[in-house]
Amino acid sequence: MIEGLYPVLPFIVGALLCFVLSGIPRKIVALATPLIGLLALLGLPEGTSFQISFFGFDLILAQVDKLSFLFALLFHIAGIIGVIYALHIKSRLETSSALLYAGSAVATVLAGDLVTLFLGWEMLALTSAFIVWAREDNKVLPVGSRYLVFQVLSGLSLLAGLLIHHQSGGSLLISDLGVLDLASPGVPWILLAFGIKAGFPMFHTWIVDTYPAASATGTVFLSAFTTKTAVYALARFFPGTEELITIGAVMTFFPIFFAVIENDLRKVLSYSMINQIGFMVVGIGIGTEMAVNGAVSHAFNDVLFKGLLFMSMGAVLHVTGKTRGTDLGGLWRKMPITTVLCLVGAASISAVPLFSGFVSKSMIMAAALHEGHTWLWFLLLFASAGVLEHAGIKIPYFAFFAHDSKLEAKEPPVNMLVAMSIGAALCIFIGCNPGWLYSMLPFTVSYEPFTTTHVLTQLQLLLFASLSVVVLMKTGTYPPELVRENLDFDVIYRKGGRFLGWIVNNPIAHGTRTISHFVLDEAPAKLLGLVQKIPAQPPVHWQMVLPGLLLLLALLAFLFANLFSSS
Amino acid sequence: MNSETSMLPVLIVLIPLVGGVLAPIIGRGIFGWLLALVTTGAATFVSGTLLLFIHAQNTLTPPFAISYPLGGWPAPHGIELKIDLLSALLATLVSGMGFMVTLFSRQGVDDEIPADRRRFFWSLWLLAITGLLGILITGDAFNVYVLLEISSLTIYGLIAMGRQRNRQALTAALNYLVLGSVGASFILIAIGLLYAKTGTLNMADIHAKLLLAPVDATVLTARAFLLAGVALKMALFPLHLWMPAAYSTAPSAVAALLAATATKVGIYMGMRFIFSVFAMSGGAALSEANILIIGICCGAAIIFGSLSAARQPSLSLLLAYSSVAQIGYIVVGMTVGHIDAMTGSILHMVFHALIKGGLFLCAGILIYRLGTTRLEDLAGLGQRMPWVSGAIVVGGLGMIGIPGTAGFVSKFYLLKGLILSGHPVLAGLVLIGSVLAAIYTWRFVEIAYLRPAEDTPLRNGLPFEKFLPVLLLLGASIYLGLQPGAIIDVAHDAAQQLLGGSP
Numbered sequence A: 001m002i003e004g005l006y007p008v009l010p011f012i013v014g015a016l017l018c019f020v021l022s023g024i025p026r027k028i029v030a031l032a033t034p035l036i037g038l039l040a041l042l043g044l045p046e047g048t049s050f051q052i053s054f055f056g057f058d059l060i061l062a063q064v065d066k067l068s069f070l071f072a073l074l075f076h077i078a079g080i081i082g083v084i085y086a087l088h089i090k091s092r093l094e095t096s097s098a099l100l101y102a103g104s105a106v107a108t109v110l111a112g113d114l115v116t117l118f119l120g121w122e123m124l125a126l127t128s129a130f131i132v133w134a135r136e137d138n139k140v141l142p143v144g145s146r147y148l149v150f151q152v153l154s155g156l157s158l159l160a161g162l163l164i165h166h167q168s169g170g171s172l173l174i175s176d177l178g179v180l181d182l183a184s185p186g187v188p189w190i191l192l193a194f195g196i197k198a199g200f201p202m203f204h205t206w207i208v209d210t211y212p213a214a215s216a217t218g219t220v221f222l223s224a225f226t227t228k229t230a231v232y233a234l235a236r237f238f239p240g241t242e243e244l245i246t247i248g249a250v251m252t253f254f255p256i257f258f259a260v261i262e263n264d265l266r267k268v269l270s271y272s273m274i275n276q277i278g279f280m281v282v283g284i285g286i287g288t289e290m291a292v293n294g295a296v297s298h299a300f301n302d303v304l305f306k307g308l309l310f311m312s313m314g315a316v317l318h319v320t321g322k323t324r325g326t327d328l329g330g331l332w333r334k335m336p337i338t339t340v341l342c343l344v345g346a347a348s349i350s351a352v353p354l355f356s357g358f359v360s361k362s363m364i365m366a367a368a369l370h371e372g373h374t375w376l377w378f379l380l381l382f383a384s385a386g387v388l389e390h391a392g393i394k395i396p397y398f399a400f401f402a403h404d405s406k407l408e409a410k411e412p413p414v415n416m417l418v419a420m421s422i423g424a425a426l427c428i429f430i431g432c433n434p435g436w437l438y439s440m441l442p443f444t445v446s447y448e449p450f451t452t453t454h455v456l457t458q459l460q461l462l463l464f465a466s467l468s469v470v471v472l473m474k475t476g477t478y479p480p481e482l483v484r485e486n487l488d489f490d491v492i493y494r495k496g497g498r499f500l501g502w503i504v505n506n507p508i509a510h511g512t513r514t515i516s517h518f519v520l521d522e523a524p525a526k527l528l529g530l531v532q533k534i535p536a537q538p539p540v541h542w543q544m545v546l547p548g549l550l551l552l553l554a555l556l557a558f559l560f561a562n563l564f565s566s567s
Numbered sequence B: 001m002n003s004e005t006s007m008l009p010v011l012i013v014l015i016p017l018v019g020g021v022l023a024p025i026i027g028r029g030i031f032g033w034l035l036a037l038v039t040t041g042a043a044t045f046v047s048g049t050l051l052l053f054i055h056a057q058n059t060l061t062p063p064f065a066i067s068y069p070l071g072g073w074p075a076p077h078g079i080e081l082k083i084d085l086l087s088a089l090l091a092t093l094v095s096g097m098g099f100m101v102t103l104f105s106r107q108g109v110d111d112e113i114p115a116d117r118r119r120f121f122w123s124l125w126l127l128a129i130t131g132l133l134g135i136l137i138t139g140d141a142f143n144v145y146v147l148l149e150i151s152s153l154t155i156y157g158l159i160a161m162g163r164q165r166n167r168q169a170l171t172a173a174l175n176y177l178v179l180g181s182v183g184a185s186f187i188l189i190a191i192g193l194l195y196a197k198t199g200t201l202n203m204a205d206i207h208a209k210l211l212l213a214p215v216d217a218t219v220l221t222a223r224a225f226l227l228a229g230v231a232l233k234m235a236l237f238p239l240h241l242w243m244p245a246a247y248s249t250a251p252s253a254v255a256a257l258l259a260a261t262a263t264k265v266g267i268y269m270g271m272r273f274i275f276s277v278f279a280m281s282g283g284a285a286l287s288e289a290n291i292l293i294i295g296i297c298c299g300a301a302i303i304f305g306s307l308s309a310a311r312q313p314s315l316s317l318l319l320a321y322s323s324v325a326q327i328g329y330i331v332v333g334m335t336v337g338h339i340d341a342m343t344g345s346i347l348h349m350v351f352h353a354l355i356k357g358g359l360f361l362c363a364g365i366l367i368y369r370l371g372t373t374r375l376e377d378l379a380g381l382g383q384r385m386p387w388v389s390g391a392i393v394v395g396g397l398g399m400i401g402i403p404g405t406a407g408f409v410s411k412f413y414l415l416k417g418l419i420l421s422g423h424p425v426l427a428g429l430v431l432i433g434s435v436l437a438a439i440y441t442w443r444f445v446e447i448a449y450l451r452p453a454e455d456t457p458l459r460n461g462l463p464f465e466k467f468l469p470v471l472l473l474l475g476a477s478i479y480l481g482l483q484p485g486a487i488i489d490v491a492h493d494a495a496q497q498l499l500g501g502s503p
Helices: A008-020 A023-042 A066-085 A092-110 A114-134 A140-167 A187-198 A205-210 A216-237 A242-261 A265-286 A289-320 A336-349 A356-370 A374-400 A414-432 A434-438 A452-475 A490-527 A529-533 A540-563 B008-026 B030-060 B085-104 B106-112 B115-137 B141-164 B168-198 B203-212 B217-233 B242-249 B252-278 B288-311 B315-335 B339-370 B386-400 B406-420 B424-450 B464-482 B485-499
Strands: A047-054 A057-064 B066-069 B080-083
Touching (some): A008 A023, A023 A092, A057 A066, A057 A114, A066 A092, A066 A216, A066 A289, A092 A114, A092 A216, A205 A490, A216 A265, A216 A289, A242 A265, A242 A374, A289 A336, A289 A434, A336 A356, A336 A414, A356 A374, A356 A414, A356 A434, A414 A434, B008 B030, B008 B080, B030 B115, B030 B485, B080 B115, B085 B106, B085 B115, B085 B485, B106 B115, B106 B141, B106 B252, B115 B141, B168 B217, B168 B242, B203 B252, B217 B252, B242 B252, B252 B315, B252 B485, B288 B315, B288 B424, B315 B339, B315 B406, B315 B424, B339 B386, B386 B406, B386 B464, B406 B424, B406 B464, B406 B485
Antiparallel strands (some): A047 A057, B066 B080
16 A cells, blocks of 8 residues: 555556656556556545645545545556556557556546546546557547547536536535536536446447457457446436436447447447446436446446456457457367456356356346336346347357357467456456455445345346347347448438538638638738839838838827827 | 845946946957856846845835936936836846847857957947846936937847848848937937926926926927837837848847847837826826827737738748737737736736747757758758747747737736727737737648658757757746736736836
8 A cells, every 4th residue: 555645646657657668667667557556546545635726726636435446446457457468569659548548537536526527537538549549550540530529529518517517606526516416507518428428329439439440459448447437427426317217228228239230349349338338327327225336336347347358359359350250250279268268258248147247237137126117127137138149149159169260360468368367357256256346335235146036037037048049040040240330320420520521621611711812812912012012132222211201101190199189 | 225235226237238348358259158148147137136126015015116316316317217117027028038048149149140250249239238228227218318229229230240141131230220210319309309398307207297287289299209219119010111121130149139128128118108208197198099090000010910920931030020910919008008908018028028039049049050940941840850849839829829828818918908998999909910820820830840851951959058048938938828927916016007107
């Protein structure tokens, strides 16, 4: 434990160092950064600390309670795993931005007031865009820009919301705020900001656009922080907001269909991520102690198992250069360890008992049932089956089993395996010892996951869902993968964007070009015509005559103004 | 005032004067530079001390000004040095800028001035600074004229010394000499008329006597001559024609010194005479007709200066025309006589001196390393000289007035004052000027960063002592943009003293 050190500081210093260092020293710094951050986090006192004054704002950099501590801890763990996983890469830009990115996520969840939260929020957006751009591939340039547009819109919305909120007399201190009321001014903007980052329906497109496009290592970082920061913010400010139940239910529901027909396995995982966030949003929307506990613990687990799955797909991408289901298959002979680790992740996300997903997801579902949301419960059940189908079966099946693609492959570098093993170990540990995670949750947990009913229900669900997949596969009625890119709602943005671009390029730019041509070229040319008529090397007398005349003119003007006007 | 500080006022002029006299005798080789450095450094220290002292006193018992009778002859018959907050602030600025530019210009002077002229160069240099500082601290109207001639004559000489690099410097110097002399004689005529009217040359005394006597044609004619003469000295459009030629052909050190200080002293004369001497009873110092004429000139200066800057072929000329525009801002703020506008005007004087001084020093570095400031030759400068071109961009941002730079603070006060005093049109012009400043700054950015680099070899490396002043000046402009509290206090108090009518 290190006391008196702001946990974000090591990340900033580490990022700077990683940008100038190279080779072994850079690896040591990258590894040490989240570890020092973790020690500093453990040394933080309960309550507020690190109050500074910044441009007239009193900022509270750190406010530790159970919720913020849990997320900060999670981000440090994710940072450590991510750094180990990315230890072999040579891109300074990616390492540095990844460290800064992790640091901004920590800063955001530790923030004790909305201004600090906003600053962290913006840093999160900027640094993560650089992670996207760090992949050496021209295709990521527009992807990163589209990503940044969404993130910046979220930041602007948050800024607008907190300004309106502040203007109408609201406190900016998180300790004063409690649960925000959607009816009060500015709050809808804040919810919109969180919603964009959490991937609410129609704002989810950046997730499925960006995560499959970033580098193998970059996606592991990206998947851990941005959306979970949004889940933290929702759990902090909007527990019990009824609207979130509907939004979350839709989020658990619609990605399933896209995930089934999607070919790019990392995109399947991105859809699955929206679906998992849906579970969390539902939990937050229900808002009882058990539901919020379930949502928060599910966020914790999701980072681990989704990270594990992204890591295993990243390993496949690293080794084979491919992530499309139709290109892969039969890799388990060549990558047995990766296969096993991926299966652990798949079992966790499918909520198989004794794996981590089970202990948290069932809490949300139990809370839904407990509060009398029966139809919601059924929907979530259906969504769970869908998760099993696309994340639990499809991912490992297409990548490692199915028809042998005869690709050249071997196990990924040791550091990748180590990182995945840590993730897998945590998944199993939490699945077998839920008490460790439960003890850190914001509210006291009186939930027992391993009752006969829970286990039996879940196993039935899993078995029948698996059975249906097998039947569909065998009968050849399983929906085929689309080989080309599927855009879903992004079509609207891209088509709309192109239309906007057309408007800007044609009528508007044409008009402004004409105007600016006149203002910048024609008008000054005419204004300067008089001066320009003077030859480049004017005779001395002319150079003095004009200023002299002007001086005389000025004198006359001032004489006139002083003598012949009423002073 | 205690005994240790009692000699300080006269030291401000005495130090550079002695240095200027000594320079031709001992200023061979590097000694001229060292002498100038020590002299300007000492003058900066003295004026800075006075500024702090006066500011502290002024907060206790406003309005506070130091009066120092030269030779023990009391005012109004003897010559009086009178230093109020504005004088002290600008004296610190002028001597400080002199120090910075001196620090900058050792190799530059070696490069551009023939060896046998260097000691005379340093002599003229120090005498010019003496004259400029003298104008700022004297309380005697005729003394102003004498010191103005001292600074002007030396400056003509300094500009002409640029002939080594550019023959046109001679024409530019001659041109400025003729015009400057006519302008100075206008000022002399104004002072003469005032003397005829009041029988005294002490500014405070003139002011007191003018308040008692009815306003008549003599006084008004004096004011007209003064305004015309001062407008030429501060290069207010359309009387700016001498300036771009002089700035772009003078040795780079001289250009930086002139841009940062000479026109500011011209503006100071305007402020001093308008508000401390001519101010009639009842507040409004200038009639609406005067404000109209000066306002039109300032507006035209802002628009025309910025547009011309965007069309210039070389960075030096671009900077010179941008100065034409910036002077428009300063003068417009001073003219309306509103406390906030005056604060903005004083702030802009200081900030513009820092920024434009730094930019001209950058141009000096370009001359030193590339031998040219032609924009065509600066393609890809961002790669070839990342520090210098970065500094130019930072300065450009300051001239635009991006929040976070000093330019924003002063323009903010200008706008506030112009709107509060009921001149929305002038406020609009200030805003348009900022947009136009973005255009000429962008022009540099485009050439330096978006065009492929030329591969003409650089003549010299980047000497630290050349870049240090640039760093300090532009760093100061950023620092003051972020922490403007103290300087706003000083400028506001100075504006209050000035508008309060006490010289």
